[in-house]
Amino acid sequence: MRTHAGTVCFLVALFATLAPAQNFGRISGTLTDSSGAVMPGVKVRVINEGTAVERVAPTNETGSYVATNLPVGTYTVKADPVGFQAEARTGLTLVADGRLTVDITLRPGNATQSVDVVAASGEALNTVSGEIARQINTQQVENLALNGRNYLQLATLIPGSALLDEDQMATTTSLSTSTQAVNGNRGISNNLMVDGSYNLDSGSNSSQLNNVGVDFIREVAIKTSNFSAEYGRNSGAAINVITRSGGNQFHGGALEFLRNDTLDARNYFSPSKGKLRFNDFGWNLGGPIKRNKLFFFAGQEWKRIRQDEAPLQATLPTRAQRLGDFSAITGNLFFPGTTTPIPNRSLSGMITPDGKALANVFNRMESLAASYTDIAKGNNTVYQFPNPFNWREEILRIDYIINEKHSLYGRYLHDDYNLIDPHPLGGLPTVPINRVRPTPSYQLTETWSILPNLINEARGSATWSAQRRQLSSDTWKRETYGFQYPQIFGTGPLSNGIPAVSIDGITSFPAPTFVKLSPNTEISFNDNLSWVKGSHTLKVGVLVARNRKNQNGSAINTGSIAFSTSGNTLTTGNAFADALLGNYRTYSEANNDPVGYFRYTQADSYVQDNWRINKHLSLELGLRFQSGTPTYSTVNNMTNFVPSLYNPAQAVTVNLAGVIVAGSGNPFNGLLRAGSGVPSDETGRVPSAGSADVAAVPAGAPKGLYSGQTVVAPRFGFAWAPFDDSKTSIRGGFGMFYDRPDGNITFPTLNSPPFIKTVQFQNGNLSNPSGGAAAALAPFATITAIDPNLHLPYTENFSLSVQRELPRGFLVETAYVGNLGRHLLRAPDINQPTFDALVANAALPAAQRASTNTLRPYKGYSSIIDRLSDSTSNYHALQVYTTKRTGDLTLTASYTFSKVLTDASGEGDNPEDPANRHYSYGPASFDRRHILVGTYSYQIPFARHWKNPAKYALAGWQFSGINRFQTGPYYSVSGNTSIGGRRADYVGGPILLPQGQRTVTTYLNPAAFAAAPNGRRGNTGVGIVQGPGLMLWDISLRKEFAATERFRIRLQGDVFNLMNRANFRGLNTNATDLAFGSITAAGPARNVQLGLKLQF
Template sequence: MLGRLNCALARRALVLLAAPLLAQNYTGRITGTVADTSGAVIPGAGIVVTNKETQLTWKITTDPAGFFQVITLPPGIYDVVAEAPGFRKAARTGYELPDAGRLHIEFKLELATVTETVVVSESTGETVNTVSGEVAHTITSEQVEDLALNGRNYLELVALVPGVALLDEDQMATTTSLSVTRFAVNGTRSNSNHLMVDGGMNLDSGSNGSQINNVGIDFIREIRVQTSAFSAEYGRNSGASINVVTKSGTDQFHGSLFETARNDKLDAMEYFAPQKATFHFNDYGFSLGGPIKRGRLFFFVGEEWKSIRRLTSPTRRTLPTRANRAGDFSDRPNAIYYPGTRVPIPGKDLRPLMSEDGRAIMRVYDMAEKSAASYVDRPTSNNAILRARNPFNWRQDMARVDFRASDRHLLYFRWAHDAYDLIDPYGTFNASQLPTTPTSRNRPGFAPQLAWLATLSPRAFNEARINASWHGQRTPLLGANWKRTTYGFQFPQIFPGGGVYSDGIPDVSISGFASFNGPARVYLMAPTTDITVADNLSYLWGKHAFKTGLYIIRNRKDQNGRSVYCGSVSFTTSANAGTTNYALADAALGQFQRYTEAESDPVGFFRFSQYDAYVQDSWRARRRLSLEIGLRFSRYIPTYTVANNIANFVPALYDPAQAVTVRPNGVIVPGSGNPWNGLIRAGRGIPPKQAPRVPGWDSPEVASVPAGAPRGFYNPASLFMPRFSFAWQPLAQARLAVRGGFGAYHDRIQGNLIYGQTNIPPFSKQASLESGNLANPLGGVTSALTVMGTINAIDPNLKIPAVYSYNFGIQTELKQGFFFEVTYVGNVGRHLLRQPDINFPSLAALAENYARPSSQRAVVDALRPYKGYSAIRMFLSDANSSYNGLQTRLTRRKGNILFTLNHTWSHAIADASSDTENPDSGLEYTNRRYFRGSATYDRRHVLVATYTYRLPWLRRRKGWMGAVLGRWEISGITRFQSGPPLTPVGSATGVTRRADYVGGPVALPRGERGPDRWFNTEAFATAPEDRLGTAGRGIIIGPGLFLWDISLRKEFRLSERYRLRFQADAFNLLNHVNLRSPNVTTTSADFGSISSAGPPRNLQFGARLTF
């Protein structure tokens, strides 16, 4: 059956490919009825729908029931005219149809006496949705342009929608990070939302948490956010569907020049900072749109630049003194011996004994001192404060052409390009403690799209698009701080030429001092490409609007493993036969405790395809009842690598009879068993054509691990997702609607699940030596065989995460342009991901070990059930969640005072809050009931208000009074939000796990609560070794959030067409201290205290010339 289904999908794909290859569309529809004043329907009435911006028209007639519908309408402002013989013509003007929107209009035609038109003007604001039961909200271009946005990032507007909890209030960080995980929608995880631009994918499938293009707000027409029970046409992920609609040209020329700036001189002081942080922000650009040929061909172009000049946050590090770096250790109290002896070195003078590599290590610290903001030359901890430049540069190019080929065919092409460059002095990923690895996060994003809308017949319509989105992310190293030659490292590498930066310095760790990294673990190569092709075919039949479509996506990402091919050196006095009794002296002489070097930097060539199809019926079942019934199908194929150069641990393949023997100190008894017991390779081995890409593909190590696992380590799936919604209009006039719906949604699992599997044996080969000198690493002793370091694994029975969403609500239009709605929204999540350590010892094993004298206790690695391995972080799909929320919304989008007021009262519960959650380090990980509680993204109350007040005085006054005192506006965003649930933990042997609740109130009275003590610390204690902690999950509630952002604008009308607007924005106007979460570790000296806060008041100024 599945084979026949795949053939059917393939045949449909061929039909699509015979036409222009285009992708998924997000158009809307207008429905309505025509009747006379008595309520009798008028069949055959003529309906003309006109797009006011492009003058495109659609003409139809009503059916025998007086019903009409016009579908596949692009977003825009529409006029609708109804006429019938013997009746007066009626016109409704200014209806704003949002992306994927649905409008219903009812006409009451009067008998004609003379030829005349009745014009009923309507606001471009909201209308009651009497057509569907979905929960969706449109952020209009008015809101996009008028509301204060710190960093001018459109994603901040998504947080204005009911049901959205803001997880990070630092708006500027959203601009620089490309992250889309700073909010959670309706109790779903922050990486479960689907981002699109003009219906085309705008999400990096690697993490599901960052975007390809950060669209500039001056290029946005509107943002559509669908949060519950949306139709079968939509939904790659289980969270919200967020679509940005870009601007297009119209029949009139329009354009803008704009600039916005921020400077730290005008910012308030951060609450915990000793001084202001340096920060300069500039954002400037232009846009221009209009007709190339009126009524036929339109264009829109724009370009925007963002520049940030700032310093990193102050960081304290411990550096050796200048005397130590020169070889004089007389200021140290430690006895220092000749290596491997108990013979003291006279005067602790190591200068004649220092090795070339030891001197090179000390030159790294010399470099760090020169770049430090301050340094105290004393043998104390944290004697240096490091700050470095952290600039950000971004540019976006946007171009769009719309072409009306005929009355039956519309086409457009859109090009978007982001140039993104973030310089991090310590490294973007796996950052160094010292500025040895400055990187440029170079991530250019591209998104061309071609679309075609065709009227095939009066009843049949086709929408199609092809969309390609890709970025070329790399983090190349800058300068020379990463090079061996800069410091004079001389040691020979065991595997020369192991990677792109094989001439880089090693990672170095010295007990008691700042460590530093080389380029091997810092450089990331991760370009990704998504090509999506889709087609939607609509057919009208009576009161039914049928729609069916196909969605195909092909993804590729090549990513390196970032292994330590430049070497990794550890200097400690323990387990080091050649120690001097002081780790820093060991480093000066080159006497390492352990040296590790990887043979190569593995690269995974990852791919996946996904095929979705849907069918739906939008049915006007009764005059006042509309139903939407649909089914979406997805053929889900896991991400895999074309070279099959990945491996996985499978518990069912682990054979206890072949287990290695692990001594109490964690060392494996040589020859005692199979150290790779339980591993399996993907696919049927390395394909011959891929062999040159896989170092050591024909080695005995690779051959020793069997192949045969599914290429993505879990099986493909066929997913069926039913959708249903209704809208009932109880009254004759469309001023009240009762709506509800249900839908099943599945997530596309993030690619990071599998990317790290290239670093697992047998494809990750490395040498490890102990107690040697860096001048000749191979002269060291081959390391005793220890258990394998932490690895990731994937459950071969993994299921695709699902969310079942439902809602019921009432929406009504009040007087004077007010709209009110109250909606219950709920969902349950099943088969959600988590990543516990499945190899953590049981409570019984820990208790038995703890009962022994301390000298006889084994290390944790010796107690683990799967011998030969350390932590095994396995992705499982057995987590659950639930969400129940009451969402109320009051809006007014008409007149001089415009506002929205949203309140969400909700509770999100889960036994895992993220894909990688590993509470209690995996202890008793199968006890999901123990881990069930408030999700980390739960925010019990969220109140958000947005408002714009156009001061009415002197707006039309001419002369100097009108120029100075007229056309002022004030707008703002106010947010109150409950604090996050927090769980107290305590450090125990080998694990940090939940603490005990010992009684008493947890929350302190308001007058006693503060940054020094946020909650009652005496209510908790560290749990003993032989049982789980008794404190409930989320028992502590962290500080809430209060933000008041405001914008003041003044507009000057330079002429009939040209307007100049000046704007001043204040973020966190009252400079309210938004404390962040307190320390919840019982064994910490800072238990219960808070050491960081959100951004203080920031001021931003801008100017905008429009025509």
Template sequence: MLRDLQFSRLAVLCLLTSGTLFAQNNTGRISGTITDHSGSVIAGATVTVANQATKVTEKVTTESSGYFVVPDLQVGTYDVTVEATGFRRAEKTGYDLVDGGRITADFKMEIGTVTDSITVTEILGESVNTVSGELAHTIDSQQVQDLALNGRNYLQLVSLMPGVALLDEDQMATTTSLSVTTWTANGARPGTAHLMIDGGMNLDSGSNGSQVNNVGVDFVQQVSAQTSGVSAKYGRNSGAAVNAVTKSGSNRFTGGVNFTIRNDALDAKDYFAPSKPVLRYDDFTVNVGGPIKKNRLFFFWGEEYKKINKFTSPTRVTLPTRAEIAGNFADRTTTTIRYPGTTTPIPNKDLSSLMTPDGKAVMAVYTAMIAKAAVYTDTPTTNNATFQVLNPFTWRQDIAKIDWRPNDKDYFYGRWIHDNYDLVDPYGTFNASSLPNTPTARNRPGYGPQFAYNHTFGPTLINEAKINASWNGQRTPMQGTDWQRASFGFQFPRVFGGNGLYSNGIPDVSINSFTGYKGPANIYLMSPTTDIAVSDNLTWIKQTHTITTGVMIIRNRKDQNGRTQYDGTVAFNTSPNTNTTNYALSDAAIGNFSTYSEAQSDPVGFYRFTQYEAFVEDAWRVNRSLSLTIGVRFSHFLPTYTSANNISNFDPSRYDPSQAVTVTSAGLIVPNSGNPYNGIIRAGEIPSDQVGRVSIANPALLKTIPPVGPRGFYPDYNLFMPRFGFAWSPFGNGKTSVRGGFATLYDRVQGNLVFSQTAIPPFSNSVSYESGNLGNPAGGTTSAQGVLGGINSIATNLQPPVVYDFSLTVERELPKGNFLRVAYAGKLMRHLLRQPDINFPSFDVLVANNNIPSASRPTTNAIRPYKGYSTIRMYMSDSSGNYNSLQAFFSKRKGNLNMTTAYTWSHALADTSGDGDNQDSGLGYGNRHFYYGPTSYDRRHIFVQTYTYRIPLFRHSIAPLRYTLGGWEVSGITRAQSGPHLTPVGSSTGVTRRADYIGGDVALSSDERGPNHWFNTAVFKTPATSVLGNAGAGTIVAPGLYLWDVSVRKEFKVRERGRLQFRADSFNIMNHVNFRSLQVTTSSSNFGTLTGSGPARNIQGGLRLDF
């Protein structure tokens, strides 16, 4: 606490000494060198930079080197004018300054007088960056308006940039989910991007994977991203820094009304769907902006309303037959159904007389799901059912913005965004069920206020400051009745009685070789969150140095329930199960489970974190051809904690084998045989003012479990992140540059690491049983105690993930406004997170245990290394990865045809792909090399092209021709991308292992492969029980992605300033089937098949009026 107070005082002192309490981004700078016709520099020249929209001007004087720089300019289009004694006045117009942009405006003056005729040069196309080294890209305002976006989601624009892989093409689903993990930039893990609106944080730090506000496309001026060599101004996350700049008012009143409509009548049928699902999509937007006082005070306001009645993408699943639901398995001709725990076959495979009430209830859920299926085939085959269920969404957004410049030295800014968000997820939100029995209403109102004040002390000293807040009130209440025990007749007693909001819910059920389902306990989420960041940046220009320094304080809070399994989790599998009938589904029919676990309660954590950051950066114009950027960022990284200290952790270093409990072969703890909470610690004492907020499962344990853990269970860190960039103009004419950059970035890990730690004793309890019957999960012995159910843990030496990224770029301005960039971009990633089960038995132990006859075989819980525990999934930071790529980008911004083309060839390799990855091969969690290979988000080839063609014909013809044949435009997005690399696995002896590769080509020719046989399954086999498997990581390539989106528009002029536009958009116009969900488990009857596909062709119409 004292250390936090010291840092707070230091940060506040820095803020006060820099002059203000708020900050503002969305800026760039214009710099250049003024010379005469011979190349000699001109000192003392007056440079005026004017914003075309607001008429705001800035004046500076060139240094002795002839150099000038105008920093902290708001994004927009600028004119630059130069005046010098003895020379003609010169002007260049049309500089498009983007967020973070670095424009070079060099002038070669002509001899004459200032009053002589003006030399005007219009700037065409993108400007070559000759002053900084970052790899950045911007989608400008013209592209934002011209390109048809499926779902009108601005984040789709990020996927048009070089180095960005699109991981999910269902943009409508991305829009309704608020997810930001459907793309990744430059090989970074999904969920590591620094997503901003107007330079302010726009992420929920609980997952780092969803937005707070999904700002409407009609309110966006531009979207920019720095993907490599990022400036020291950026921190907090290690991925791309993505900023959406909202529109502002100008000296002219402008606005518009936009209506978009979509109906399934014009859509194509999805590949696996029996018919076209109903779709109704309505999107209405209105906005207006302009001056309150010209040149001084401006406003912008907008509102958007979306209503989407859509169905989910079709998904194929495997359900039992109706006869099997009734207990008759005669249709399983190759399977012997036995009396439980014996080798004696059941006559006619009919065990209906053995079905228990809870076994019948398990099967009754399938009966209800069959009624909801779009297609169901009553045969014992894989993928015999297809689901495509209603997924309605309503959303409204309001935005208001004020820009006020009372004088030439002060600038005030304020913005407010509010989203009203309501989505029904038929499968449940986040921890979704595989069947639509747990629909939730995701209510997630989002708020995003931002305030700023900039002050110019003089031409060489400027302060920009900001406060940004974002919060949402997310809750996901259950809908319907298909999650209730009473709906299906579940009767089994919960070990702890079911202590949670939905204590009348069914358990989570998994059945080997069949599609399982979930209950409500692990799905319902209550997680309101607030994030506040206060920052201040000070820019000082000293000759050819532009020095920027800044500080930031971040405070975050989230109150979230643990989403524990208080309704129970039951798994049916023949191994490990000493009471098996030799078939998992028939085990389920009589309730004989392989494992059962249950949590005692669903506690709430009151999570908080504070972070302090500071940076300094010098942009040094060494000479007319060379610029350097040198900076460093500092972060005082504090873990997420609970204000009530009601979290616990398993610390292996505190596990004492001499105090270990004795576990019977049935997986039960022998009473009084040891300490069942051996190795558990808690995060300090409960503060006196928090006692009333904490539920304690066992108060007696509170004194026996040591309060020795740090508040978030891992250390806080002082992190230094050096940044370096250079830009060299080899020919000195500003048309060619060679640039490069290096940056060290640390990642603010997601709060989910800590959120489940409330579910551990003494604040909650859990148990796990094996080889029992669901009618009495504890086995009917009241004194029996199961081992502690699966828990999560955090390594006490956890380190924040670090990324070292670097790039080398060549840019060239081509004739007629064309532009070319070729870049190498790479990354080294260290201390990446993973979550292995550190309590998993070794492979040799598992093989030996499997060789014991099933009647006397110990359960897996009996042979785990940490006695008294089931799984212990520990977050560790010891994974590594790397990324290398070649990126090419071409643009044509002027003329009737505007286009961009991006191609990326890349490799993203690592030993894990996500924070929650678990390696359970039995090799031991220390053997990471076994998993090194292509990541789940590796896409080797990525091609994306955008274009807008304004057809010039008949524009100036007579009225009848002009109104009918003139004013037509065509735009589109073309995308081709290779598929993900998958690893073939085989499963037996209770452990997931690799498949055995036996030789031959894995890939099939285009005329051989299809959804039921995508790759050559004959080259793989399930390994013997004593073998781990030899197939390499990522040896199977899943289908790629091919999309053609096309928009056709017709414009009509309405009076002098109005424009009416009719629009028809087609997404996936070629109706190409993009297959997904490839089964790669050899022991599965679905091996080699594809069970899902992306959206088919969609067509929408729109009408837009702009003025």
């Protein structure tokens, strides 16, 4: 006994420092005799029905037994003590991290007498934990109609999940994971896993690495609130995909799904049906290599999509305006910087060569459009480009039962992804790219039964993602359009590209700047140790992960130009006329595109106790220790701006034109380089390492620019079954969940001086962007900073629920779920001029007005986007869930009534008033107040027992579907003024037009809003307008034939958006825009999918 105790203490000490998620579950219960007396010392046998692997779990002094770390699968629980009849419970489905309670009452008799009870297949009542969790089982994975056959759609079916983008085909091709918000968390807070290993791109936290094929999935386990301490890294939902495995019986199949636009409807905004050819085909096979010992599962799947993207609306200047004819506009056109009208509002003879080049860009963009209306109005252009996509995935899994104490499984998964994206940076399609990403991943897991009550699970995993982006046409080149303006530096990659251009009232277009290469490697090891001691089940664990990602900073080397009438001392009164004359508001340019060699190491641990106090009450108590080590660059080429280091006495002098006065002050005032400087053996990777500018900036910032934290996250849960019939469970709990910040908060710091020069000039002409001033005298363009004391974002979530089993296989749960987000990230411009300074400057005569850069508090810089961790959110919800998973009809239904309020909906939110985040407090952009979701599958029993030939045609039909109804998002109304864009004024009247008067061009009442006067901020609140809601009805009809005794053929037809409802989205809420109040997009129209499967 001392030896066993010593072993336990040693292992607890060794491993008590987390496993990301479980592919295993546990079965527990109590043995009593017919009088109700507990039965200690009985050996309970827990048998995997697929592999015949057996685990023995003895009952303790209270008659309780626990079998932990059981692989997911179907089990039999059997007890046959001397003097009693053998009792067995068969067909018990154990899901990932499932906790099945199987109580057995033994009757007097002998072991040759046996009582076998087949378990019901429905969702089990939870009487052992307080978490809010759902399992999407094999039947749902196989039978529900999934648009794009993307498993992530399954995660949107749970209570509390708001669907933010219903275009599932786009989600499939983008690999995005942020199109749903669960329980008031941001979309990037969800944690995706495959077999317990992380499946997220650490750079964005919003892109999956492996999109596991639907036919390779056994189940999807989703946890949403106050789950145990063994889960971490992200504060949102934990979504774990469990892959299929082999067993003692061979099983497998082949599949082909196809779609063709001939069967589809036209998108509301498309002039014609977009092209669609969708082919999804593959095979899978699993079974024994050696019965009861060695098993395999393998498969391949291909997706070939030839489609036109969803329609994109844009605003182009009219053909007449591109030639300089503005006679159709209302109001006057003035000679630049004056109040003298231009005769006939014509720029004839005044357009510059670069103005003609800009016009040529819009001419080319018109030629690429699906439709164009030559009228000066918003959204006069529609694009619908080809968006081809190729994807291949292969999987191989081997399960090996070494002996009764040791088992092992290894899994290989590889995705090969290839996409043509016509406009990856938004705006007009000037820089289409080819995105390629091969991603292999590996996992090896070993389970060791040290003792019947002491189980260890060790897992190692590695994923490599070699993403590349390549330009795929000539629309990005300067010479294509005839640009002649002299660049400030003319250096850096792709310096022969077009500039990034924004023009008030016109859709912007990007420059060829993007992440060109971003190889991402994550290697992790984790270990779990489970110890059953009396009524306690203790678990401790450790996780160590190492991540490596090399990525360029995406600096703009070709120039970024903004044309605006607001604050432009050379304006004509029309921003596009300014562009034709070359009179910009701001011009910025970088001299290179640095590369960061980013790394981080994560080391987490947890301890968890599940205490089964008695048959009625269980407690879960846990602590998770999470490290928040920042992402850093190994070559120390990141720079931070630290406000406390900025010395006003050393500030440069900026004249009225926004140019630094030569010889004044310290241009690097407030900057601090990472670490101890660029290592001497790494200067080849940082060409500017030896420059005078680098030497002028002190080193000494933390390597990741902020210090990081190690935090403790407590978890508590309870489950109380108040009645002896075990059909009611009252559950609740509380937990703190921390987010690991994504790399995107760190990567932009590459683009800060002194390792790169990015300068900005204001109120000049494109023919000479610097106006003759030296580049060294231009204020630095926008830089990104990080609060040195950045906190790890976290949520406090809590719930109280009541579950009840009802007759006929129904289970109902009603829950209150709350979620408080604290220290959430946002990105205010801390160098924005104060409101009072802007108002006072606007009141001056034009000749005396200062540029924006002159008014900024930190002189010598333009915008400083500071990553702060001071935002909050508050979510409260009523969630009702019901399910029936027995018999011919299986269904789930959920209703969520919730509200989520915040002062920042995303980590990149830049508020109007950076000094007062409360001014931005209101409904989150992902708030969907009412959500109703239902799924159903019905095995039509007609003709099932017929014995005549008609049975083959009339029997075997199945009908299934997914319905979703949710209210729309909330929008704020803004308006452009002479001191910039800001929230507008509400001036009275209905916000929305009456139902019968609403159209896609006038959804809002334009008379209800106006731009706010310069002397104060607008009086409209955040989220004053609620946009259109969402209604989806997807169905599937299937017919199954028995080809032989073992082989089955399934034919199916799926219809998505059956009612062909135009689900409008996107709302123009700029009260001073020509297209104010208009709907800008609609979700996919009805489309049809046909499928054929061979299964055995």
